[in-house]
Amino acid sequence: MGAKTIAGAWSKRQVSYLISLFDQDTAELVALMDGNSITGYRTAATSALAIDLLARAGAVTAAVIGSGFEAQKHVRALAAVRKLEAVRVFSPRPQSRARFASELADLGAAITPAESAVDAVAGSDVVICAARSYDETPTLLGDWLEPGMTVVSIGSTVPEQREVDTATIARADVIIADVFHEVLHETGDLLAAAADGIDATAKTASLADLVAKRHAGRQSGDQIVLYKSVGAGIQDLAVASMCADQAARRGLGAQLPIHIRPVTK
Structure with a gap:
């Protein structure tokens, strides 16, 4: 204890x-x-579990929005469960993107700095959002998403924070939450969506139900799936x-x- x-x-x-x-x-x-x-390892490991259960089968190309501690941990955890074809990373400062690529070079995957978040996302299988903006403007827009993508959002965990926009919530066919009620009712992303008239309750399930096979998760290759994490003590x-x-x-x-x-x- x-x-x-x-x-x-x-x-x-x-x-x-x-x-x-x-x-x-x-x-x-x-x-x-x-x-x-500890939290960094826990968050990344849980996300990797969710990705492995939700992403389309096979090797993946990953987009990473953010280049810090959490972003790096997530790429390493993902590499432990799936083969990485390529990783594209965006964060506002070029030197941060270059450092990210250098520090993960040992993974053996092609890690490429992207000039914008939309460039990083285009053509990816998995999109990892690991850096919310200081002004709480969403860093991922739903208009960028393509059929079949699996999105991970870990950077907004309380009502005041935003990481993905309302269109992302609307376009997601399935939402998996690590803590069901907190994700739906205590995160800025889901609260903003609800304020815009999008009730995500019916398409949201817990990670526990996914792992226990009480929920099917992804049901077709062209679905957009969102894993939303707030963490649990x-x-x-x-x-x-x-x-x-x-x-x-x-x-x-x-x-x-x-x-x-x-x-x-």
Whole structure:
């Protein structure tokens, strides 16, 4: 068991994430972990699972909007489940796009910086949105989408945030949500769509139902499918626990200089 704590210094646009893990039986503190790193791995791994279940069979060409930490983690996770034919990346600064291509060169796929988001998206099988704009203008427009595309949106998780536009929600034949009710009722993308008269409830299902085969997911090769992620604390704790176990086995990490003992009640 455990907790994920978030501390923000909004004047400096800085946030710290801390995951504390406790022994399930004794309540003793087991580990303190970098929550940002854990969340990055968790988000990317969950997206890769969704892509593998939703994208058309075979190798994929991926478009990535964003070039930072989350975007890189997503490409690496995708490469673990599907062969990458090519990756096209767009972010506003050319140097960021070049750095992204350089840091993922070890994957062996052709990684090409694109001059615009629409150029990156054109002809792709999978579109990964991993960078919302500061002014909350959507970074992906539904008019750019082509039949058969699988879209992943991870960058808007609260009502104030936008990442994909209303047309994307309207054009999606199937929407898979990692947390069903939060995606429908607490994300800016879905709230904006609802305000425009688009009720996505009937075409939305949970990732759990997809994995358990209670929902068919993609039903034809020309459908547009959207996976929308807001994240769940239980996923963070599950991944953190796995990482703590691996670290203990490999002798990694630093021993805390103090011991925080449980209190008997």
